[in-house]
Amino acid sequence: MDKFARIDMGAAGGPKVTVGPLGEYAGLGGRAMTSLVVAAEVHPLAHPLGAENKLVIAPGMLSGTIGSMTGRLSVGCKSPLTGGIKESNAGGQAAQVLARLGYAAVVLEGKPVGDDVYKIVINAEGIKVVVDNSLKLMDNYPLVAKLRKEFGDKAAYMTIGSAGERMLLAASIACTDPELRPTRHCGRGGVGAVMGAKKIKAIILDDAGMKMRPAVDPDRFRDANRKFVEGLKKHPVTGEGLPAYGTNVLTNVLNEAGGYPTRNFKSGIFEGSASLSGEAQAELEIKRGGSATHGCHRGCVIQCSGIYNDKDGNYVTKQPEYETVWSHGGHCGISNLDTVAKLDYIDDNIGVDTIEMGVTIGIAMDAGLAEFGDDAAAIRLMEEVAKGTPLGRVLGCGAAITGKVFAVERVPVVKDQALPAYDPRAIQGIGVTYATTTQGADHTAGYAIATNILKVGGDVDPLKTEGQVELSRNLQIATAAIDSTGMCLFIAFAILDQPETFQALLDMLGGFYGINMTGDDVVALGKKVLLAERDFNSRAGFTKHHDRLPRFFYTEPIAPHNQTFMMKDEELDEVFNF
Amino acid sequence: MDHEAGEPDVAEQAPLRCRNVALRIMSDQLSIFFPLLQRGVRVQAEVGKPLGQFLSDQLGIPKEYVTGRITTIFMDNRPVDDLERSRIHEGSRVTLSAAMPGLVGATMRRSGFYAALRQGISHAEQGAELPSGQGTLTLKLFNLLLPELAPLILARGILLEQDELDALLNEFDAASRLGVASSYLCDREECGGTLVTVTVRDLPATPG
Numbered sequence: 001m002d003k004f005a006r007i008d009m010g011a012a013g014g015p016k017v018t019v020g021p022l023g024e025y026a027g028l029g030g031r032a033m034t035s036l037v038v039a040a041e042v043h044p045l046a047h048p049l050g051a052e053n054k055l056v057i058a059p060g061m062l063s064g065t066i067g068s069m070t071g072r073l074s075v076g077c078k079s080p081l082t083g084g085i086k087e088s089n090a091g092g093q094a095a096q097v098l099a100r101l102g103y104a105a106v107v108l109e110g111k112p113v114g115d116d117v118y119k120i121v122i123n124a125e126g127i128k129v130v131v132d133n134s135l136k137l138m139d140n141y142p143l144v145a146k147l148r149k150e151f152g153d154k155a156a157y158m159t160i161g162s163a164g165e166r167m168l169l170a171a172s173i174a175c176t177d178p179e180l181r182p183t184r185h186c187g188r189g190g191v192g193a194v195m196g197a198k199k200i201k202a203i204i205l206d207d208a209g210m211k212m213r214p215a216v217d218p219d220r221f222r223d224a225n226r227k228f229v230e231g232l233k234k235h236p237v238t239g240e241g242l243p244a245y246g247t248n249v250l251t252n253v254l255n256e257a258g259g260y261p262t263r264n265f266k267s268g269i270f271e272g273s274a275s276l277s278g279e280a281q282a283e284l285e286i287k288r289g290g291s292a293t294h295g296c297h298r299g300c301v302i303q304c305s306g307i308y309n310d311k312d313g314n315y316v317t318k319q320p321e322y323e324t325v326w327s328h329g330g331h332c333g334i335s336n337l338d339t340v341a342k343l344d345y346i347d348d349n350i351g352v353d354t355i356e357m358g359v360t361i362g363i364a365m366d367a368g369l370a371e372f373g374d375d376a377a378a379i380r381l382m383e384e385v386a387k388g389t390p391l392g393r394v395l396g397c398g399a400a401i402t403g404k405v406f407a408v409e410r411v412p413v414v415k416d417q418a419l420p421a422y423d424p425r426a427i428q429g430i431g432v433t434y435a436t437t438t439q440g441a442d443h444t445a446g447y448a449i450a451t452n453i454l455k456v457g458g459d460v461d462p463l464k465t466e467g468q469v470e471l472s473r474n475l476q477i478a479t480a481a482i483d484s485t486g487m488c489l490f491i492a493f494a495i496l497d498q499p500e501t502f503q504a505l506l507d508m509l510g511g512f513y514g515i516n517m518t519g520d521d522v523v524a525l526g527k528k529v530l531l532a533e534r535d536f537n538s539r540a541g542f543t544k545h546h547d548r549l550p551r552f553f554y555t556e557p558i559a560p561h562n563q564t565f566m567m568k569d570e571e572l573d574e575v576f577n578f
Numbered sequence: 579m580d581h582e583a584g585e586p587d588v589a590e591q592a593p594l595r596c597r598n599v600a601l602r603i604m605s606d607q608l609s610i611f612f613p614l615l616q617r618g619v620r621v622q623a624e625v626g627k628p629l630g631q632f633l634s635d636q637l638g639i640p641k642e643y644v645t646g647r648i649t650t651i652f653m654d655n656r657p658v659d660d661l662e663r664s665r666i667h668e669g670s671r672v673t674l675s676a677a678m679p680g681l682v683g684a685t686m687r688r689s690g691f692y693a694a695l696r697q698g699i700s701h702a703e704q705g706a707e708l709p710s711g712q713g714t715l716t717l718k719l720f721n722l723l724l725p726e727l728a729p730l731i732l733a734r735g736i737l738l739e740q741d742e743l744d745a746l747l748n749e750f751d752a753a754s755r756l757g758v759a760s761s762y763l764c765d766r767e768e769c770g771g772t773l774v775t776v777t778v779r780d781l782p783a784t785p786g
Contacts, residue, residue: 236647236677236722245721250680252616252720256673257686258655258699269655274616279721283609304679322680422682429695430682443681468694475681493679560655561699 001059001104001213005127007120009198010051010110015118015129022104029061031087032484032529033105034076038085039532044539048080049167049197051111060486064099064213067508068229069488071095071297073175079189081169081398082415082440084537087483088191091296092175092184093156095486097205099213112199123206135201137162139349140174140182143202151204153180158203161351164192166388168396170356171196174348177296183318184296187353188442189417216514224507229301231501237493242304243293247322248278258560259426260326263333263372264362265412268426268558272335276325281337289313302490308341317345326421327358332365333372339379346382352396357382359399359418367406410552415440424549424565425558431565432472436547436575438533444489445476468567473575481526485509527578534576544573599743601776608778610749611732612724618671618716620737625668626710629653630661638730643785648723650675650686656701659689663703668713676722726785732776733783743772
């Protein structure tokens with residue numbers, strides 16, 4: 001991966017492609033690449049949908065190798081949803097293919113004049129940017145089907161649906177999975193709107209003729225990968241729970257903990273949770289001839305995804321994730337998995353973030369546009385977004401805007417990004433991360449672990465309340481580092497419990513690049529990324545007052561625990577004290 | 579599905595309030611019980627005892643399985659860390675789960691490193707004297723523990739109301755549905771419901 005490509009969509013005479021060496025960005029991948037490029041090159045006061053914003057696409061440091069779990073693609077920009085820096089990542093095949101083509105980053109710059117839409121083709125011969133107005137307003141599934149006829153079934157596709165073309169703030173970028181379905185999305189923060197603003201409808205990645213990226217020390221790399229895979233397979237989360245039930249295995253547990261935000265964060269327990277559970281979903285999928293065990297990219301050994309069919313055995317969508325089942329399910333008072341699956345399909349097809357859209361539908365219900373629990377109404381509201389009606393445009397711009405338009409008081413967002421599926425009043429520590437992360441309310445920003453191994457900031461006493469600030473800080477640093485490797489974040493569970501598996505990951509990086517990486521190096525990388533993101537946000541106008549949860553979390557106790565969010569502002573302000 | 583014969587000479591016993599129903603099924607029918615076990619079933623228990631004792635001694639779950647496999651436990655919606663200090667009481671709701679993904683999954687783990695993140699909702703024994711003796715509590719099983727512990731729990735017996743039992747029996751297809759032969763056998767006045775014991779003919783009761 002020694003190529004750094006820039007595509008200036010606004011160049012005089014038409015889009016201009018420049019490919020050069022990595023220069024100052026050498027050694028970076030994934031989130032480290034996207035965030036450091038955005039922080040260095042995007043004016044913090046730029047309009048996110050304007051020519052000054054850049055969309056940086058970067059595979060991870062180990063993508064395109066024989067390494068397991070290396071298929072995450074990062075996309076970064078100034079977010080049109082939050083107004084701050086954004087890194088959004090997805091599985092699928094795009095990272096592997098882009099890395100094998102030798103690109104550490106593809107940066108989309110500028111903005112074309114006129115109404116033409118473009119497709120970008122990246123293959124062994126180089127990069128071509130081609131007008132293709134036959135793709136206008138196509139949604140992702142028919143769009144990919146059409147592109148496959150032209151480019152075949154060996155390519156990987158990154159596309160935006162009608163939502164991205166309309167520049168809706170919840171718009172995502174879809175990446176195709178191994179079966180060429182547009183089911184893996186860079187979902188959060190409106191990255192699809194930025195791609196739409198630059199009039200790019202599709203990026204076709206074809207690595208025909210290219211080989212797996214070679215390691216500097218192939219034997220060390222192969223040995224480390226073997227140990228890494230062994231570690232993943234023997235761990236009960238990565239080796240059993242996730243393959244059997246997917247992420248939706250969390251529904252029952254969160255509900256039992258009283259932390260399952262129900263009917264727009266009014267309660268922590270949903271009476272219909274068992275019907276939505278990962279256990280119920282897996283059984284239904286298997287019974288209907290789908291699958292409860294499926295990998296989103298080649299090289300995945302955790303296989304937490306699946307295939308969801310209807311009662312007649314016809315494909316509906318990929319297995320909905322926990323966040324999606326919650327946002328379209330319990331958050332809206334809906335307990336029917338078929339409804340959730342249909343909504344997930346609509347999200348994937350038009351290209352929107354399932355968390356943002358599900359939370360928005362719940363806000364719409366609180367506004368009286370529909371009743372909580374009205375499955376048909378939820379589908380109708382999503383269809384408005386799909387059609388691009390005025391109501392649909394409001395909804396498609398996310399929870400914060402919908403809340404303002406309809407004068408809803410209870411709007412669960414931070415930095416205008418919708419909260420995910422864990423109530424911070426029940427799980428105070430996740431609230432610390434929601435409030436302080438550079439990304440807006442984000443459950444994965446402070447997600448990785450190994451804190452007890454990395455010992456970031458020293459040892460933490462997990463029983464002390466002030467430990468929550470320390471933990472959130474450590475977790476955010478570790479996550480930023482893992483996001484830079486291109487590894488799926490779910491490796492985190494095995495690394496938490498098995499130091500030898502964490503060492504295997506370090507040895508993979510070391511064997512591939514011919515270096516010796518330590519926990520301190522991982523920490524340093526994570527800190528570097530977070531400090532760059534924080535600095536960008538500060539220059540974009542964010543202050544400590546943006547690192548807070550919505551007021552109702554502090555004043556409305558949630559059943560069954562009757563707790564409010566109790567962290568003090570001064571404690572939140574300590575998170576980035578490093 | 580077979581049924582056991584009822585107890586003889588019912589007329590000679592004192593008026594009783596619960597029945598026993600014994601079912602014998604094959605392992606491929608076990609999943610019929612999973613929705614019920616996820617929602618929670620009442621089981622008989624000696625209350626006032628430590629939760630760890632309930633799991634190992636009363637339910638008969640091997641100690642190493644409790645330690646190694648049941649990594650997430652809730653009691654009355656609160657994550658439990660200390661199995662010896664936490665005590666079951668009449669009407670407790672006990673939920674058993676395997677290891678969970680995600681930061682929040684790790685947060686809920688018994689004595690986990692991230693327990694601080696769930697400040698305020700963790701189970702804390704108040705130290706009050708609890709009544710002891712025979713009682714009932716609600717037990718829920720989640721995810722990997724469902725197929726692994728269901729045979730054991732069902733063999734020990736679960737208490738169902740009549741409508742729950744009817745709904746359960748309706749899940750079996752007509753060819754295997756049985757006519758229930760009731761046997762009256764109860765020496766407590768308060769247990770209520772029907773004690774249903776299930777033997778899975780082709781699986782051991784105790785998890786491996």
